[in-house]
Amino acid sequence: MNILLVEDNEIIGKSISVYLKNKGYKVERILDGEEAIDSFENSKYNLIVLDWMLPGFDGISILDHVRNISDIPVIITTAKSELDDKKEGFDTGADDFLVKPFELEELYIRIKNLLKRSNQIESVLIGNIELFLGQYKVTKNGEKINLTNKEFLILEYLVKHIGIVVSRTEIIDYIWGEESVFESDDKLDVYISNIRKKTYKHLIETIKGFGYKIEKEKNKIRN
Template sequence: MRILLVEDDLLLGQALETGIQQFGYTVDWVTSGESALEALDLVPFSAVALDINLPDLSGFRVLKQVRRTSKVPVVIMTARDALDDRIEGLDLGADDYIVKPFDLKELLARMRAVVRRSHGRAEARLTHRDIELDSSARTVKKAGEWVRLTGREYQILALLMERTGRILSRSDIETRIYAWDNDTESNTVEAAIYTLRKKLGRDLVTNVRGVGYVIQP
């Protein structure tokens, strides 16, 4: 899951960025509404954590513009707990909201929930044959046995399982799991898929030559 964090408070933003990364998610942090809109034009983020009080455009204006062209899940972060503010955010198209101060675990749980709903799922578990992935616990089992994956392997597996039957190119995968400041080697995705096959089965991921990778239904 690649998250766009929109927060102008530098101390809070840095703390959230570090915490989100420590939980194994990819995050890009911007501090203004204009920067958020520019980022969303360039990257297919899984979800957005959007502050309301921004120095240029308010979070409400950002959300309104985003909803003209995108269905990306948005969780509003706000210090305002007035009912009217919450209603306005939801009416403008926010998928959820959270009131500051909040626990990072709750924010991430809310973000996982809105992402699941965007994929038409209610549960945190994904299954494919004898493989079970729990997105809330970030665990994987094969035939009931725990399988240890690296963070990158887990992200790629989750991405492909969420899109079973859809071919994703290497570029698609890189865009969805690497932040702007990550330097990626040319064979990083291929190496991770190779080890996934070793750990979970050679026929798990199909390489469509010259196109990309897919988990067949």
């Protein structure tokens, strides 16, 4: 699970980041509001831990922006403890509200509960392959397949565009972003090959000279 941590306090931010990483989460820490919005729009996260008081845009402004485009779980952290403050946070779309100072274990418990609820979401059935959206989990005949993070993200991206030809450039931009285009272009072939080996050969169709596609009629989305 990939968590966006928006916290400008160095001590608090580092403590949360180290603790959550030790619990097995991927954590990207952002220090100010404007950068948080840019990062959210250009990366994939499963949950946001969002401080209220930040340089640039404050947490409520960021939350309002996020809610216009996503229902990702958001935990607000703040020293504000008045009922009106909590009401404003929840009314804007916060899923949870944690008043500072708090125990790191309490944050961890709340994150686990929110992710558990949010992950009762769609899965996509592709023949005998089932992909659980946003969960980095794929099974074959009910048995878990060990895909790397990038293999999963590539497969998930293709699944989200079922029946549509996706160009190599689109996949590379989504997965590698600012990294070297030439390096990632070579790697894409390797990842596609590995996905086919771990799932089945004809899952991903190559559209010569352009990109890849997963056929729509092979798939069924279910809750």
